[in-house]
Amino acid sequence: MATYLHPGVYxxxxxxxxKPIEGVSTSVxxxxxxxxxxxxxxxxxxHSWDEYKTEFGEITSETDTMALAAYYFFLNGGRDTYxxxxxxxxxxxxxxxxxxxxxxxxxxxxxxxxSAANQGASGNAYRVQVEAGSDGYHFSLAVIQGDTVIESxxxxxxxPTDGSYAPILVNSSSRYIRLALPAxxxxxxxxxxxxxxxxxxxxxxxxxxxxxLTLNIDNLGARIITLGEPDGGSYNGSKVAAExxxxxxxxxxEYVGFTCSFAADALTLTSGTSSAASRVSVRPGTLAxxxxxxAIGGTEKHGSEDVVPAGMAGPVSLTGGxxxxxxxxxxxxxxxxxxQKVRDVNIVLLPGQYMPADNTGNPxxxxxxSHCISMGSRMLLVDPPPGTELDQGKRxxxxxxxxxxxxxxxxxxxxxxxxxxxxxxNPTAPTTLTVAPSAFAAGIWARTDGxxxxxxxxxxxxxxxxxxxxxxxxxxxxxxxxxxxLGVNCLRTMPGYGHVVWGTRTLATRANPEWRYxxxxxxxxxxxxxxxxxxxxxxxxxxxxxxxxxMRANIGAFMDGMFRAGAxxxxxxxDAYFVRCGLGDTMTQDDIDRGQxxxxxxxxxxxxxxFVIVRIQxxxxxx
Numbered sequence: 039m040a041t042y043l044h045p046g047v048y049x050x051x052x053x054x055x056x057k058p059i060e061g062v063s064t065s066v067x068x069x070x071x072x073x074x075x076x077x078x079x080x081x082x083x084x085h086s087w088d089e090y091k092t093e094f095g096e097i098t099s100e101t102d103t104m105a106l107a108a109y110y111f112f113l114n115g116g117r118d119t120y121x122x123x124x125x126x127x128x129x130x131x132x133x134x135x136x137x138x139x140x141x142x143x144x145x146x147x148x149x150x151x152x153s154a155a156n157q158g159a160s161g162n163a164y165r166v167q168v169e170a171g172s173d174g175y176h177f178s179l180a181v182i183q184g185d186t187v188i189e190s191x192x193x194x195x196x197x198p199t200d201g202s203y204a205p206i207l208v209n210s211s212s213r214y215i216r217l218a219l220p221a222x223x224x225x226x227x228x229x230x231x232x233x234x235x236x237x238x239x240x241x242x243x244x245x246x247x248x249x250x251l252t253l254n255i256d257n258l259g260a261r262i263i264t265l266g267e268p269d270g271g272s273y274n275g276s277k278v279a280a281e282x283x284x285x286x287x288x289x290x291x292e293y294v295g296f297t298c299s300f301a302a303d304a305l306t307l308t309s310g311t312s313s314a315a316s317r318v319s320v321r322p323g324t325l326a327x328x329x330x331x332x333a334i335g336g337t338e339k340h341g342s343e344d345v346v347p348a349g350m351a352g353p354v355s356l357t358g359g360x361x362x363x364x365x366x367x368x369x370x371x372x373x374x375x376x377x378q379k380v381r382d383v384n385i386v387l388l389p390g391q392y393m394p395a396d397n398t399g400n401p402x403x404x405x406x407x408s409h410c411i412s413m414g415s416r417m418l419l420v421d422p423p424p425g426t427e428l429d430q431g432k433r434x435x436x437x438x439x440x441x442x443x444x445x446x447x448x449x450x451x452x453x454x455x456x457x458x459x460x461x462x463x464n465p466t467a468p469t470t471l472t473v474a475p476s477a478f479a480a481g482i483w484a485r486t487d488g489x490x491x492x493x494x495x496x497x498x499x500x501x502x503x504x505x506x507x508x509x510x511x512x513x514x515x516x517x518x519x520x521x522x523x524l525g526v527n528c529l530r531t532m533p534g535y536g537h538v539v540w541g542t543r544t545l546a547t548r549a550n551p552e553w554r555y556x557x558x559x560x561x562x563x564x565x566x567x568x569x570x571x572x573x574x575x576x577x578x579x580x581x582x583x584x585x586x587x588x589m590r591a592n593i594g595a596f597m598d599g600m601f602r603a604g605a606x607x608x609x610x611x612x613d614a615y616f617v618r619c620g621l622g623d624t625m626t627q628d629d630i631d632r633g634q635x636x637x638x639x640x641x642x643x644x645x646x647x648x649f650v651i652v653r654i655q656x657x658x659x660x661x
Contacts, residue, residue, distance in 0.1 A: 055588050059572030059596040063118070064492040064564050065484035067111060067385040068416075069477075070122035070373060070406075073104035074361040075160045078128060079373060081120040081380050087112040092213075094121060095160060097457050100471055107389035107477035110454070113505045114478050115485025120380060124369045128362030130154045130216075131161030137354045138168055142344040144226040149196070149345040150204065151218040154356055161359035164188075164214055170349035175340060176202070177347045181214045189214055196342040199257050199315045215356075223345055229295075230256075230309040230316040230341045235330030237275060238303040245273040245328060251282065252321035255296060256311055260321065261289055275300035278329065282307065305329060309341065316341025364390070370402050374409040384416050384563070385480050392421035392474060393437045393447075403440065410444040415567050417560065419476035420447045420545070422526075427511045431520045439525075443546040443553035448475040448527045448539070451510040452503070470507050475529055478503050482539055483560075493561045493605040495542040495646035503529060503537040513540075523547065525554070542646050558643040561605060569593055569639065581635050586619045589637050593617045597641065607642040615641040 040050055068081065076082065076094035084090045090108045097105040104123070111119060133152035140149040150168075154161025165182040171193065181189040189212055194204040201207075205217045249265045263285035268277050279300040286296045295310020309316045317340050320332040330336050377383060386409070391402050403420055410418045420439065428434050428449055439447060451472045459467040479496070482503070486496040513521075513528045518540070521528060525548070527541030547554040553562075573592065579585050597615040600606065606614035618624050619637035629636060 055591070056595075057572070057575055057588070057592050059568055059592055061596075062564065062567045062571060063382055064384050064560060065117065065487045066382045067116060067119040067387060067480050067484070068122060068377060068380070068383045069104060069107055069111070069119055069387045069389055070124065070370065070377075071104045071107075071389040071391065072125055072364045073102060073123050074098055074125070074158050075156065076121065076123045076158075077156050078123050078125055079369075079376070081122055081373075081377060083118060083120050084108075085118055090121065094123060100456065100458060100468070103390035103474070106454075106471070106473050107387060109457075110452075110473060110505050111387075111477045111481045111484075114481025114503065115488070116477075116481035117484055117488075120377075120383060122373050122377070124365035124373060125157065125362035126365045126369055127360070128157035129358060129360040130157045131159075131164065131356035131359030133166055133354060133356055137166075137350060138347050140226060140345045141174075141348045143228075144223075144344040145348065147222070147226065148220050149223060149226070149347055151220050152356070153216050153218070154359055155212060155214055155216050157359070157362065159359045159361050161214075161356050165353035165355045166215065166350075167353040168347045168350045170347060174343065175346060177204075177349070179204070179208065180353075181212070182353050183214075196345050196347075197314055197317075197340060224313075226344045227313050227316065227341045228344065229312050230318045230339060230343075232307040232318040232320050232331060232336060232338045234305040234336040236303055237305065237330060240275075240328065242273045242275070242278070245278060245325070249325040249328075250323065251325045251329075251331070252323055253286065253307075254317065254319040254321070255286070255293060256309055256313075256316055256318075258292060261286075263289075265325070275303070275305065279305055305331065307331070312341060314342040314345070367401050367405060371405055374405060377409070378413065381415070384560075385483060386410060386416055386418045387476050387480055388418075388421075389474065389477065392423050393439060395423040395426040395437070397436050397438060399438050407440045407442050407445055411442060415563055416444070417544075417556075417563070418442075418445045419480055420445055421474040421476050422447060422449045422451075424451050424472055424474070424510070428521060428526060429511075429517050431524055434521060434524045434526055439545050441545055441549035443544050443550050443559055445545045446479075446527065446543075446556055447525065447545055448479045448529060448541075449511075449521065450513065450529060451475055452478060452506050452529065453508040453510060454505055455507055472510055478505070478529070479527070479539060491603060491605060492564050493557050493600075493644050495555070495557045497527070497539040497542040497646070499532065499535045499538055501539040502535065503539065506537040509537065527556075555643075555645055558645060561641075561643055565597075565600070565639065565641065568596065572596065576635065581630050581633065583620070585635060586621070586637075589619050589635070590617050593619075593637060593639060597639065600641075605641075605644060607644055613642065615639070 131154040135148050138148055138150040152166050163183055167180045169178045171177050176193045178192045180187050193202050195202045208217045247265055247267050250262050252260055252262050254260050265281055279298045283298040286293050297308045299306050307318045309318050320326050326332050393400055406418050410416050452475055453470045454473050456468055456471045459469050482501050483496045486494050513530050518528050525543045525545040530540040532538050542556045543554055544559055553559045594617045598611055601611050601614045608614035617639050624636040624638050
């Protein structure tokens with residue numbers, strides 16, 4: 039509360055209590071399955087087919103189900119999607135030992151390990167070239183594919199305190215490779231030195247008491263040392279060395295081990311530590327100029343001198359990359375555990391997984407269904423078996439389809455032009471491929487959400503399917519009579535409209551008819567997720583009539599917005615939805631004592647008009 043301590047005018051900002059609820063996204067997909075490029079086991083968000091190609095590569099084969107699904111998802115209106123690349127026992131390509139050698143004591147040892155950024159045989163196409171810098175401290179690295187340099191880094195350092203430290207800089211920015219330090223590299227670090235130029239002609243009488251030298255040793259910061267009185271007479275090389283060493287050691291215990299010596303008409307300042315970060319830097323100044331110390335007059339060698347790559351004679355290929363094999367149930371379960379943390383996913387696809395025709399079921403689809411149910415905010419699109427015509431209800435029942443309200447199935451598979459076919463370069467390839475229908479449907483879901491809203495059925499003459507050469511099987515009215523009541527949504531060819539989605543049911547059509555329609559199920563998920571995110575502010579608020587009123591107002595405003603957008607049945611809001619929250623209505627005093635505030639939200643979903651009935655009656659008995 040405000041405190042008024044003196045007479046005057048006080049300004050107070052009073053919150054209005056309005057906390058608008060924002061609708062969540064409804065069409066963020068997750069495509070999970072086997073492919074040969076890209077990061078493994080990590081949800082990676084892409085926004086377009088071009089981004090997919092950048093991260094996971096082009097369509098590489100006629101069985102590259104992930105790339106095909108991504109392409110037709112985006113082609114049919116899909117936007118944001120998380121890609122989950124799974125591959126069992128995949129290996130990253132690496133650079134063979136003996137190629138990135140150091141200098142001096144490390145001239146016969148590898149000082150860097152180079153590997154492809156991602157597991158897979160695609161890394162075998164990369165070559166690496168390392169060149170030494172002219173200063174002996176930096177080096178450059180290039181990644182080459184074919185005859186093209188696809189990535190390059192210059193002025194890299196092996197000093198971890200340097201902003202261009204190679205392992206960190208390359209690993210944080212390269213799309214193609216990763217660097218690591220090999221075991222045992224620490225043995226090649228040595229104390230840093232700063233060696234003066236030739237002092238044989240120096241008149242030491244100009245070196246007098248009170249002169250200063252600015253040093254930075256082992257990156258401990260700039261320190262100023264001041265020459266004291268020389269022992270007996272004037273300074274000479276040995277006396278200067280002894281005075282510098284004494285002054286530095288007096289700076290503190292962190293400088294223990296530092297030495298300064300004079301021999302062969304040169305001063306040598308040596309750090310007391312052996313590490314990659316070991317440095318002895320002499321800043322410019324009058325005394326530094328007289329003693330020819332520093333990078334200009336002398337020579338400074340860092341502790342990582344020997345582990346700086348000496349360069350390579352030419353580019354060397356990475357080898358040993360392996361695509362691995364198709365993942366199993368354990369790999370999918372591990373990924374679903376990660377996907378639980380990605381809250382904005384609404385649609386789950388499993389390219390390469392489908393219900394088998396032999397009545398054995400698919401445990402991976404079962405695991406995905408359980409994941410969607412446990413999350414309560416996403417739906418799974420299931421594919422029927424390819425090459426199996428579902429022309430009667432008996433064949434659908436034999437598939438043992440899940441009956442969850444969170445699962446949807448589309449049929450039949452779709453024939454598309456083979457992107458790998460070329461009359462000139464690949465004439466033996468088939469001209470068409472058969473692709474699972476779920477990716478097409480998911481793209482149409484996203485497209486319909488964007489143009490009409492999640493409550494609009496993603497079906498009908500507006501739900502045209504793009505990229506179709508033909509459907510694997512032709513579905514006629516008699517076929518759909520059998521399939522519709524079982525929750526199978528058909529792709530059909532309609533005269534004048536082309537290929538369209540002609541069904542909008544969940545697989546719970548019989549098990550739970552309340553949620554038989556896709557838009558009804560998805561609208562409920564949209565409302566639930568939006569309200570859950572939008573009323574987080576209410577946690578730990580005082581549980582009284584002010585909170586209840588605010589929740590009714592904010593949730594009611596959100597529901598009214600949906601009603602005005604056409605999401606609900608009814609001519610007025612009271613017919614379309616209700617929001618209740620209050621003591622004696624949705625809560626008892628015992629609920630409040632347990633710290634619970636309970637709101638009840640109801641809505642009348644707008645169901646699709648599946649059956650448009652036109653009654654025609656002959657008018658008779660008129661004269």
